[in-house]
Amino acid sequence: xxxxxxxxxxxxxxxxxxxxxxxxxxxxxxxxxxxxxxxxxxxxxxxxxxxxxxxxxxxxxxxxxxxxxxxxxxxxxxxxxxxxxxxxxxxxxxxxxxxxxxxxxxxxxxxxxxxxxxxxxxxxxxxxxxxxxxxxxxxxxxxxxxxxxxxxxxxxxxxxxxxxxxxxxxxxxxx
Numbered sequence: 001x002x003x004x005x006x007x008x009x010x011x012x013x014x015x016x017x018x019x020x021x022x023x024x025x026x027x028x029x030x031x032x033x034x035x036x037x038x039x040x041x042x043x044x045x046x047x048x049x050x051x052x053x054x055x056x057x058x059x060x061x062x063x064x065x066x067x068x069x070x071x072x073x074x075x076x077x078x079x080x081x082x083x084x085x086x087x088x089x090x091x092x093x094x095x096x097x098x099x100x101x102x103x104x105x106x107x108x109x110x111x112x113x114x115x116x117x118x119x120x121x122x123x124x125x126x127x128x129x130x131x132x133x134x135x136x137x138x139x140x141x142x143x144x145x146x147x148x149x150x151x152x153x154x155x156x157x158x159x160x161x162x163x164x165x166x167x168x169x170x171x172x173x174x175x
Contacts, residue, residue, distance in 0.1 A: 002052065004122050005045045008141060011114075012042040019107055028098035029091055029171040030154035033084045034108060034147060037174075040076045041144055047072060048137045055129075069133030073140055081175040088168035097164035101155055108152040115145035147174045 019035030022028075051069050055062060090096075119141030126134035150170045157166040 002049065004118055004125070005049045005052070005137075008045040008118060008122075009042050009049075011111075012038040012045065015107055015111060016042060018103060022101050022104045022107070026099040026101045026104065026158070027096060028101060028104060028154060028158065028167050029084065029087050029096075030098070030151045030167050030174070031101060031104045031108075032087075033080065033171050033174055034104075034111075034151040036080055036083075037144055037147055040073070040080060041140055043076070044069075044073050044137045044140050048134055051131070051133055055131075066131055066133040070136040073133075073136045077140070077143075084171050084175050088171045091168040092165055095164055096168065098154070098158050098167040100158045102159075105152065105155040105159065108148045108155055111148035112145060112152050115141055115148060119145060150174050 016035050016038030019031055019038060023032035023035050047069050051065055054065060119138050122138035122141055123135060126138050150173050154167045154170045157170075
């Protein structure tokens, strides 16, 4: 599980950083949501590694820490969802249009195909350990792969000259 969490952390630091810069450059809400979700996923992976290390300490209240990890992941997604909905409504009503992004396409292509395997591996381990928090982190990775696919569609749409509403509409589907 450590290596999956470490791989996730390294991957999302690069993915989130590059995605964020590219989202600002292109004005793509879908890519921005993807990048912010990567930041959440990186934070969740960091907390999950910490949680695993504390599992070895019998003095710790593991159930409480497990609930805290699951709660942190849930709250961060609710906040991201609220932001994406508000921003998508603004962009849909003001006619925003995202520019093309080959880098965004490549980032989301990799995540769309790689993250389902990583998420499934984490989920199997979390189930074996009986950890609600680690299971939430694994589900977050699986959700990332779905959101990556939606962002990939937005990137393809921008490259093909899709109408401006496509990017914010796909962003709403992520929520």
